[in-house]
Amino acid sequence: MRHLTQENRLEVIKTYIYHELSSLTPNSIFPKIDNLVNECKSAKNSNDNIIIEKCKEIYDLFYGLSLIYKRKFIAREVTAETCEWNYYGDGIPLKKLILTTNIDSYTEKNSCNCQKINWMKCQAIIQSCNTCLIKTIAANALSDNSLKNTLINNGKNYCKKGRNIDDPIIVIKCPDIPDFYDFYVILDGNGRALYKLYDKNFNSSEKIPAYVGECKGNPKNFYVPEGMYHFIEEIKNGNYAEIINKIIEILNKSTEKAKP
Helix, strand or coil: CHHHHCHHHHHHHHHHHHHHHCCCCCHHHHHHHHHHHHHHHHCCCCCHHHHHHHHHHHHHHHHHHHHHCCCHHHHHHHHCCCEEEEEEEEEEEHHHEECCCCCHHHHHHCCCCHHHCCHHHHHHHHHHCHHHEHHHHHHHHCCCHHHHHHHHHHHHHHHHCCCCCCCCEEEEECCCCCCCCCCEEEEECHHHHHHHHHHCCCCCCCEEEEEEEEECCCCCCCCCCCCHHHHHHHHHCCCHHHHHHHHHHHHCCCCCCCCC
16 A cells, blocks of 8 residues: 555645636645645654554545546546656646547547557557547648647637646657657546647647656556545536535544544
């Protein structure tokens, strides 16, 4: 369990939480999140039970939000002991990114389901379904007005949602491609990547800040907080607003543990 207190991993989690809550909550919630992250970091020299207790709140929140936004996979990959995380502040080129969301009729027309990308099999994606590559999308947008207009409209709509478009995205480095070529599968940040592409006139050489995970084989030894059963049941019932309000309520109380 000690891997949960690694600073880089906690920064990835904090970034994800900040981004998802940025358009939903008042700024007063963020100092509390910082406190949770710092408590978790401070437990790195303690025994496992202490680590679990100190980290419980931040991991409950992280997993809860990933379920609310139907991204359970990001929680699994980010918290896996077999994945190491680093921040690329200078950014990685858009042309190195593999999209994990579908773009209206564009991906349907090309018979590619970008939402089911397996980051362990990037080589096959590049060979058989390269329309999920941002560099291919950029090239096609320059000759396909319909695709170009779709991306422009999506970019404008993304800005209107109040999202922080400059937040780092979260990606995993493809393990089956030589380092010289480097491709990355997007875990979180498809909208930001497509917005950047649109904002930079479809120049896929432009860079975007990212947290990059390097994983060895299938993620294992990942952490599932105790409060997840309640989250899952509530989400199945569609009670998203109730959960978000409960999260905010918990985080604004210094004495209550985050057990939704």
